[in-house]
């Protein structure tokens with residue numbers, strides 16, 4: 001594997017590890033390592049208020065950095081690798097690198113969102129939930145709500161102005 005491919009793998013793995021391990025609502029100490037990693041990649045952290053908002057209104061997760069911060073870091077890794085790759089002579093290894101970079105950000109985001117997803121519901125809780133919601137006469141309203149979700153992270157659909165991009169994870173809204 002080329003040095004560049006190794007660098008990309010190491011940087012993405014580190015971003016996902018540090019990002020999923022931190023607690024954005026745990027004060028400066030709990031985010032220090034993640035904040036330093038973001039700065040290293042030239043990415044500005046959200047403000048504490050924004051982090052709280054993303055935690056409250058974004059996709060449900062066990063903890064970890066806001067997905068949009070993780071995306072910006074992985075995008076920065078992508079951009080640096082892409083710039084370096086352009087200076088190389090093309091051979092098979094570089095072609096593989098090109099394919100890797102073409103899906104790097106989306107692959108990393110799928111991995112990250114899976115890491116910070118809440119534990120899967122148990123069978124018992126699924127039945128309890130079904131019983132709790134069975135007498136539901138607002139079906140059409142709920143159906144409408146379900147259509148208003150980000151396809152990547154499941155957050156209620158919320159766009160930044162006219163852009164069809166999820167504000168919580170940066171995924172494409174479809």
Ligand SMILES: [Zn+2]
Nearest residue numbers: 150153166169
């Ligand atoms: Zn999203």
